[in-house]
Amino acid sequence: EAEVAQSPRYKITEKSQAVAFWCDPISGHATLYWYRQILGQGPELLVQFQDESVVDDSQLPKDRFSAERLKGVDSTLKIQPAELGDSAMYLCASSPHFEGEQYFGPGTRLTVT
């Protein structure tokens, strides 16, 4: 069964360093989402792509976060510089289209020290 892949699964970094996460959606899925889940809370959308275009990045802290999906397939989320408050689980999800079911990857658990 096809799955959403994410790497790394765990990342520990020092504050002020740069960090990047990678997501490979299920083949053929046009819509890709990055969510951030702070411990004890539900996930919140950071950015949504439709193919290679950004549909919604209203909650993305653009001074330090960036996201790209250059060829409309895999995607990278970057944080530079990382802050202590960025410690969270970063979840990637994909969907055949924006009204379809979202399939989540295993997540990247980030700890900023």
Place this chain on the structure above:
Amino acid sequence: AQKITQTQPGMFVQEKEAVTLDCTYDTSDPSYGLFWYKQPSSGEMIFLIYQGSYDQQNATEGRYSLNFQKARKSANLVISASQLGDSAMYFCAMRVMGNQGGKLIFGQGTELSVKP
């Protein structure tokens, strides 16, 4: 504004018994979908069940059923015959159509513990 509320931070249930996890939602949009996800300690979000706002019948998936009460804006998850493997965080989520782009809005979650 769209919002999901889960008022039970934690729930306990005896193995083999049924349990209901509460979820209320707020939206003025007539077209929306409601989802329940399970999140084990490993972190992945596992889709359980979906209910569309225009669906006439309550959704069911195996041991999971969704008690959809549109007038009360509630979408409670019922798990029948609880198993030890059901111990996890459970999230209710809503997707509003139209301009929202399909993003999911999640509640705070309920931690379910199944006792042997």
